[in-house]
Amino acid sequence: MQSANMPRHNPSFANRGFTLVELMITVAILGILAAVAIPQYKDYVTRGRIPDATSGLAGKQVQMEQFYQDNRTYVGAPACSSDTTTSKYYTFSCVTGSATATAYTLQAVGRSSMAGFTYTVTQAGAKATTAVPTGWTTSTTCWVAKKDGSC
Numbered sequence: 001m002q003s004a005n006m007p008r009h010n011p012s013f014a015n016r017g018f019t020l021v022e023l024m025i026t027v028a029i030l031g032i033l034a035a036v037a038i039p040q041y042k043d044y045v046t047r048g049r050i051p052d053a054t055s056g057l058a059g060k061q062v063q064m065e066q067f068y069q070d071n072r073t074y075v076g077a078p079a080c081s082s083d084t085t086t087s088k089y090y091t092f093s094c095v096t097g098s099a100t101a102t103a104y105t106l107q108a109v110g111r112s113s114m115a116g117f118t119y120t121v122t123q124a125g126a127k128a129t130t131a132v133p134t135g136w137t138t139s140t141t142c143w144v145a146k147k148d149g150s151c
Contacts, residue, residue: 047146050145052087052090052114057143074103074123077104090110093107106122118130
């Protein structure tokens with residue numbers, strides 16, 4: 001028997017769940033985290049795709065030098081033929097008219113999600129980033145790997 005002075009136990013009150021304020025605070029925190037994390041993740045993914053261009057150019061550069069050793073000219077080198085090589089994110093080719101007997105400029109032009117990036121290398125090994133998307137910084141002395149123009 002229950003005494004008249006004792007409060008009654010209400011089972012539905014004990015299992016009431018979250019309040020609307022608690023849910024809104026949680027949603028706000030998740031929104032703030034997403035606003036910071038998503039752009040950082042996109043930059044991380046972009047930076048992870050840059051080595052595709054740089055390693056491809058380095059490989060093409062080796063091909064050009066091997067061809068030169070055999071033929072004493074860069075003209076007609078397979079890396080500068082009319083056929084371009086592509087990867088998932090870049091198209092590799094010679095800059096039009098750059099292959100001469102003693103000089104060349106190879107380029108990797110971004111495509112798909114890497115559109116806007118253009119990396120180059122010359123016979124002298126001079127590396128440059130000639131085009132980048134908005135918010136990135138170009139460089140005439142290296143292959144840019146970060147938004148601030150650092151290599």
